[in-house]
Amino acid sequence: MNSIQNPLRLGLLGAGVVASGVVKVLERNQAEIRRRAGRGIEVARVGARNLAKARAALGDGLAITDDLDAVVTDPKVDIVVELIGGTTRARELVLKAIASGKHVVTANKALLAVHGTEIFAAASDKGVMVAFEAAVAGGIPIIKALREGLTANRIQWIAGIINGTTNFILSEMRAKGLDFGTVLKEAQRLGYAEADPTFDIEGVDAAHKATIMSAIAFGIPMQFDKAYVEGITKLQAADINYAEQLGYRIKLLGVTKRRDDVAGGGIELRVHPTLVPAKRLIANVEGAMNAVVVNGDAVGSTLYYGKGAGSEPTASAVVADLVDVTRLHTADPDHRVPHLAFQPDALDNAPVLSIEDVVTSFYLRLRVADQTGVLARITGILAEHDISIDAVLQREAGDDETQTDLIILTHETREGRMNEALSKMQALPTVLAPIVRIRKEELN
Amino acid sequence: MNSIQNPLRLGLLGAGVVASGVVKVLERNQAEIRRRAGRGIEVARVGARNLAKARAALGDGLAITDDLDAVVTDPKVDIVVELIGGTTRARELVLKAIASGKHVVTANKALLAVHGTEIFAAASDKGVMVAFEAAVAGGIPIIKALREGLTANRIQWIAGIINGTTNFILSEMRAKGLDFGTVLKEAQRLGYAEADPTFDIEGVDAAHKATIMSAIAFGIPMQFDKAYVEGITKLQAADINYAEQLGYRIKLLGVTKRRDDVAGGGIELRVHPTLVPAKRLIANVEGAMNAVVVNGDAVGSTLYYGKGAGSEPTASAVVADLVDVTRLHTADPDHRVPHLAFQPDALDNAPVLSIEDVVTSFYLRLRVADQTGVLARITGILAEHDISIDAVLQREAGDDETQTDLIILTHETREGRMNEALSKMQALPTVLAPIVRIRKEELN
Structure with missing residues (x-):
């Protein structure tokens, strides 16, 4: 079988901004993509709820249906690309595609964040891939x-x-x-x-x-x-x-x-x-x-930067996933890159901590009476809670002002402890407005 | 075969800074890496020219030999990691490893930049992978x-x-x-x-x-x-x-x-x-x-940032390649990621242009006599060569100075054309020192 003569066939769900980007990029860069993937990638069928809108967005050359279920079970479709968004219908269609033995590419972050565990388990059972580069930070890989x-x-x-x-x-x-x-x-x-x-x-x-x-x-x-x-x-x-x-x-x-x-x-x-x-x-x-x-x-520390949204930047990630699937679908499923980076039987059960147990440093802004002793009272409360201070900025009050802003940067502390200190500070009669608290990260 | 019980066996060539990083990272993160790769990765044998130095750098627990050829042909070695550097001995050893059917991971940019075409052709013939993430920008993938x-x-x-x-x-x-x-x-x-x-x-x-x-x-x-x-x-x-x-x-x-x-x-x-x-x-x-x-x-535009050198950052890239090979060696060789991103039969023969044909904008610094008409002469020469000016900065000469710096930013032009203009400017009697020319890129 000469694989170059057998293009990979997509079933595309959706006809919005990203879908039209995918169609455009696959068309414009088809030679480049084939040189990389070793075979072509073509849109075999499109499923979209509104046929007229879909034709307007994607052009007349494609086979478009409003029966989305027919697309995910179509034997002429190798990979389903889910771009309809939402978590109800998208979940049904993705699970149905997996059950039909199709690989899936999706840009749907809500779907994966909420139903990912169920979806990846189903994909592992059927030995198919679910790829989702476009779900986070658009075109950045x-x-x-x-x-x-x-x-x-x-x-x-x-x-x-x-x-x-x-x-x-x-x-x-x-x-x-x-x-x-x-x-x-x-x-x-x-x-x-x-x-x-x-x-x-x-x-x-x-x-x-x-x-x-x-x-x-x-x-x-x-x-x-x-x-x-x-x-x-x-x-x-x-x-x-x-x-x-x-x-x-x-x-x-x-x-x-x-x-x-x-x-x-x-x-x-x-x-x-x-x-x-x-x-x-x-x-x-x-x-x-x-x-x-x-x-x-x-x-x-490494950093990755680029466009996180938009038609073609997001399509860039979707198509990269398609090329990955094209390249890797012949690998033994147990040796492919695991969906969640770790082998399904090697997941960790470390709990996600409550915000009370999170540790950060803080920026505090207090609207205070312009009186002697105010700063001492406030820093005293922080000291009582073992919260150490990194920097203080006190805006000088104008001649006719009786209150001013006091800004405090703290070192790291448990958020629960900061909450206790904040409620004591807030209760001081010299603190005149709700305290503003913003978390701070040094990222070094 | 339970793959987790059969670790991938490395033959490590070299005992320098990066090699010791690879040994350390594989040891420290072995659980994490096994959770991802689905099997362990272990150093089966090390080849290094100076045995005493190698033992000092890598510890006593490893099987170290000064017969590097024996490592690359050792049937107990699945992958050869080349970290000796240079282009002569490294080339021989890498080609020998490929001929012995081993996958190769290398951090050697000089080797690939100079002998890459030969090495990748040999690897394609034998159906083995040559991975080289560490060769460019260290730990950045x-x-x-x-x-x-x-x-x-x-x-x-x-x-x-x-x-x-x-x-x-x-x-x-x-x-x-x-x-x-x-x-x-x-x-x-x-x-x-x-x-x-x-x-x-x-x-x-x-x-x-x-x-x-x-x-x-x-x-x-x-x-x-x-x-x-x-x-x-x-x-x-x-x-x-x-x-x-x-x-x-x-x-x-x-x-x-x-x-x-x-x-x-x-x-x-x-x-x-x-x-x-x-x-x-x-x-x-x-x-x-x-x-x-x-x-x-x-x-x-996307940007990738991080540490480009150092023991563990470079080891990070080497080990990522090892995990990739572990994951992908079961894929049909024709469907693996091609060494040079494009299929070997789909390479382009677009020539690398000579520097004369490169197009950039320029920064020019001219040491000029502080006289009227100097700027007009210089900008006239640029105009004659169709080089348009983006900005001019003329340092004001002090009272007792007779010369000053003239800085010109140009728009894009062919370098050959700029060279002609530069030689005319340099010949002006009012241009008093060699002109400084630095290329400029807007990167937008």
């Missing part, structure tokens, strides 16, 4: 780096800017000194934020991606329900400004970390606004770009 | 990104800081305003530069790595002999300073670029000091760190 490039390492932590919408908003807030609401409207106008931006600005999208990275970095099951998720909607321009004065930038990071100091081991999995030293490369990632830092015990 | 992560793309260009020694020297020159010679001595004292630093500071090491990236990005044979190579030894502190004032940093870049505007196609392959806009992430890569930017037509 971060899944491949984690799962294959860094296999020598005991991975210590990952910290990533993995949502372009929020990074665009934070970049604009800093550059222009504007408030969250104003920049969100601008982002919506420019197409960087959706009409309903909840999943992005509340950190849910980033948490899906952090969950997936956590699983393949540490060899644990997907545990999205255990992730701590905090978005950027409450972030104020004043804090971005104070952070800057102290040499930091505020980024929405997805963080996952191995905690060897916890008895029996533990994993941190969290998304929240984070102060990062301005001199770190990741602090200088601006606009809608994504970047992920991975720290391994042998290699140290 | 850039080979995997190029060969597998970005397969959907027609790659347009690559630009990398791929030599830590020179990046350390340039970072120090900029930070401290010191001259090359002074910083080189400091780098040697700190261990960032070797006693004989020629290969690093003259750009040869970077050119080996750029050659390898060029081959896998564009599907061309290795052509180190066609690379243009210029080091950093002539770089002056004044130019780093002027570049800074104009918003640029000077980095030693390895650049390879596809030139579709040349009839029949052409590839640029070059290493030289380069002005890069200070706002680009790669311009902010400091010290001995490495970073590579890859531009593909679908994904846009």
Whole structure:
């Protein structure tokens, strides 16, 4: 059999932005891809709910049906590419494709973060591959780096800017000194934020991606329900400004970390606004770009940067998965790259820790009465809780002001302990407004 | 056969810094690696010229011989890891290992850049793998990104800081305003530069790595002999300073670029000091760190950053290759990832262009007489050669000075054309010293 004369046949589910990117890239770069893969890749059939829209998006040359089930069971389809999104219908179709013996490529982070364990178990049973490079950080090959490039390492932590919408908003807030609401409207106008931006600005999208990275970095099951998720909607321009004065930038990071100091081991999995030293490369990632830092015990910190969304950047990851499947489907299934980087029988059961047990340093902003003794009271409370101070910035009150901002950077502490200290500080009569608390990571 | 009970057996050639890193990482992370690879990896035999030194470096527990040929033909060895360096003995041993049906992992960039075509042909004939992640940018999985992560793309260009020694020297020159010679001595004292630093500071090491990236990005044979190579030894502190004032940093870049505007196609392959806009992430890569930017037509620019050298970072890449081989050796050889990313019968014969045909923008520094009309004469010569000017910086001459520095940034032009213009400018009586010319890349 001359494999070059037998192209790999896709069943494509979806006809949106990414699907049209996949069709375009496969068409435009077909010669290049065939030179690499050793055989062609062609779209055999497309399943989309709205036929008219699908034809408008993908062109007339393709066989399009609105019977999505027929695509995933079609004997003329070798691989199913799932790009419809969501977690209900997508789950059914992916499981049905696997049951029909098809390999699956998906860009659906929500599906994997929530139903990944079930899907990978089904795929292992049937000896098929489920590839998902496009599910995290768009065109950046971060899944491949984690799962294959860094296999020598005991991975210590990952910290990533993995949502372009929020990074665009934070970049604009800093550059222009504007408030969250104003920049969100601008982002919506420019197409960087959706009409309903909840999943992005509340950190849910980033948490899906952090969950997936956590699983393949540490060899644990997907545990999205255990992730701590905090978005950027409450972030104020004043804090971005104070952070800057102290040499930091505020980024929405997805963080996952191995905690060897916890008895029996533990994993941190969290998304929240984070102060990062301005001199770190990741602090200088601006606009809608994504970047992920991975720290391994042998290699140290490596960083991966690029476009985390968009039609062709995401298609780049989908097509790379297709080429991988083309190359590797002849390997003994027991010797292929495991879905979650670790062999299915070698997963770890280290628990995801509650946010109370997470250890970070902190940025605190307190609105305080401009009186002597205030700083002593507050630092006294931190000392009582064994929380040591890294830096203090007290804005000088104007002549006619009776209150001022007090900024404190702390060293690392357990979040539960910080919460106790915060509630004592908040109760002081000289603390005049709710205390702002933002986590800080040195990432060194 | 329970594969987990049959570890993969290495024959390790070399007992230096990287070899000891490989032994340490395999030992320390053996559980982690086995969980990923599905089987253990053990050092079955070590070949090293100096037995006493090898025992001191690697410990007493290993079977060490000074008969390197016996290691590569040993039936108890599954994979040969070549870490002796050099191009003569290493070539013999690698070819002998391949002839004996062993897979090979190597960190030897010089060997591949010079003899890669011969070695990969031999490996294809025997159906064995030759993996070389450690040969470029140490622990950064850039080979995997190029060969597998970005397969959907027609790659347009690559630009990398791929030599830590020179990046350390340039970072120090900029930070401290010191001259090359002074910083080189400091780098040697700190261990960032070797006693004989020629290969690093003259750009040869970077050119080996750029050659390898060029081959896998564009599907061309290795052509180190066609690379243009210029080091950093002539770089002056004044130019780093002027570049800074104009918003640029000077980095030693390895650049390879596809030139579709040349009839029949052409590839640029070059290493030289380069002005890069200070706002680009790669311009902010400091010290001995490495970073590579890859531009593909679908994904846009992606960047990969990390430690480019050192014992465990390099070992990280070697061991990742070992895990890859462990995973993939059961695949049909025709379906494995091709050595050079493209199928051996699908290589391109686009020629590597001579430096005269390379297109870049330029930074020029002219020491000129402080007289009226000088700027007009010089810009007139550029205009005659159709070279347009992007920016001019003229240092104001002091009251008692009769000469001054004139800095010109140009737009893109063919280097041959710039050479003609330069020789006319150099001949002007008002140009008082050899003109400094540094290439500039916008990398957008």
